[in-house]
Amino acid sequence: MKRLILQLWRTSPDQPNLAATPFLMASTAAAMSIDVEIHVIGSTVDLFIKDNPKNQQIIAPSNRPLSAFIEDAIRTGVKIKVCSTALRDRQLELGDLVEGVSEVIGMVTMIDLATDSNTTVLTY
Template sequence: MSESREKIVYLATHGGENPEKATIPFVLATAAQAMDVDAVIGLQCDGVFLAKKGYADSVHAGGFPPLKELLDTFLKEGGTLYVCSPCLKERQIAEGDLIEGAEIAAAATFTDEILSAKATLVY
């Protein structure tokens, strides 16, 4: 990510149990990317399931594109996707179960990203 561009961080804490709250961070992040804003999504709590291979394929909130489509676009456009390591461990999700492009991170990484961003939103 460029130092001269603005950055926004979205923290997603919901998975398929709440498709709308799982999808909105990706809608906003891809919109930010289209506006030349660097976008970071951090998955925490049940949101970590979104980075599990095949999981996002069945998540679709009415009125929005399918989550899998948004997730693929986000990563293709250079978005950073962090997945909370303690949350993964709690849900017994192994690193090998994650989609390509997902990066495991802990509190310090999340804090650094939040401090360097213009704004942070939590869903």
């Protein structure tokens, strides 16, 4: 099966209009029956912290909060996998993140998944 991995590396709630794009891309691909994963690296973990007020920023022209795009991706079956180092560095646990974050993985697993021959990787 075809897999799409969206690596979130520079995506930030500090730029909400840009942050919505990878979630919209992920939801669209999932609706096309593509196996979609979002790999959360470094500071992008902030997007998934429960009750992060920055995720309530309204995205123009949709007039929806950033959190709605994240929820859409999760609802459409996108798997959210968070880097173990990103969590450790911020003293966070899986329970500190929004419901729907499916797994904590390390860099070796991320690289293994990203280099599979049936996988396309987009980095945001």
